[in-house]
Amino acid sequence: MDDTRRDIHNSEVPVVCQSCEARHNGVCGALNEQELVQLSKSTRRVCHLPGVELIGDSEEIASYSNIMHGVVKLSKILEDGRQQVVGLQFAPDFLGRIFATESRVTVETASKVELCKFPKSVFDAMLAANSELEHRIMVQTLRELDEARDWMVTLGRKTAAEKVASFLYLIATHVDPTAMDHPDEEAVFDLPLTRADIADYLGLTIETVSRQLTRLRADKVVEITHNRHVRVWRLSRLLDRCG
């Protein structure tokens, strides 16, 4: 390899951005080299353990992030403590509500999470100057809206058994997007959420989630070891149970 060769991938791009997924599939793909350099100056990589609150409901937004690794949950909490997870975000999603001063959801890490964090002010300035950047976020927002609407069907109209199957299918296809193309093969993954998180996502209790998982195991649809490790024997059999 001739490392004097300079191409679009390493010429002036900051080192931290060079192999970054957010630049290839996330919002940073809309930034030119100069913008990348500028943003990377105020960027910080941060890691969090599971269950850490990143921002609370109605809290002022001071920064945005890209998710580098892990799963982040967005949730809403009623006064009496009832909680509903309203979204899950995966790498390389952009994290933050632009065009608002306050968050409308509680943002928490579900798994171990690594973020690439930058100040709202710097990013907002780039948003105003670079309409391709807003476009990238628009595309993600439309996808989130599609996903939210898909999930509303699950919440409103599916049985507990169908909800749990739908959740497993969602995780399986997020972990490996190509899995959908091989419906008769097996899928193996680790659940990034606790039973309590799953229950809050599905609008169920943890006991009901547990019972339905037990049933899926008894029916030889999945194998679950160590509470978190899931093997779906045939994805199509899981899909059949999603309603």
Next chain:
Amino acid sequence: MDDTRRDIHNSEVPVVCQSCEARHNGVCGALNEQELVQLSKSTRRVCHLPGVELIGDSEEIASYSNIMHGVVKLSKILEDGRQQVVGLQFAPDFLGRIFATESRVTVETASKVELCKFPKSVFDAMLAANSELEHRIMVQTLRELDEARDWMVTLGRKTAAEKVASFLYLIATHVDPTAMDHPDEEAVFDLPLTRADIADYLGLTIETVSRQLTRLRADKVVEITHNRHVRVWRLSRLLDRCG
């Protein structure tokens, strides 16, 4: 009145656009006079009765619309017929999923509806040329996402009684956005949806919706006449029941 006077509101703006709410509060506010003229050439005002399907799930998108009047429902249907309403849209909302070739929802009129309809191709060309236009749709999309997430809490975590109260509150505040500022006053409106639509929006059966409405009436929270006409005696008492 001196009708030779020419100001920003009537100089070159097409007659059909001059008093249009979509130009003041909707997406057309992003268009300049020339663009308005161009778009209005291929624009058609159309009226529909309640219960008319405007576009089906997975159907190819040929046009977009602005809602001039009435209520449009977006829904999803499972193979076995179970249906979930995933969004309601009111004037002057923009109607259509940009950056997609197929609809991801079934779009139906809930009430009598008037649309201002234009071809996808014409509008898409303007979208590409005018980033302020995309920005307007971005703002609406973010609002829709916020609303979808609010509703996910209702679907996943509220009781039937709370769901019905939340629905009435939603309609009351949509019909009169200033109502929120006067929580101790009464609110009067007509339901734009049938009991079946309400049930599909709330993830309930029509019987349960009916029973909960009866209860709200018995508890002197609302008065309902002619099935559709609702008087909320004190909005704050309704809000108390939203969970």
Next chain:
DNA sequence: CGCGGATTTGAATAGTATCAATACAGGTGG
């Protein structure tokens, strides 16, 4: 090995759906 949190399992209960029958509203024709 034993501790503490997470998960599973069990029994009783509550809430909503289902099925069936009745009442109501709005439109039509006599």
Next chain:
DNA sequence: CCACCTGTATTGATACTATTCAAATCCGCG
């Protein structure tokens, strides 16, 4: 103007699903 008719909404009785409360078990970790 009224009787009728049709679709919509309400009410009632029962079944079923998911919750609640309680207890047992599993898992990771020191």
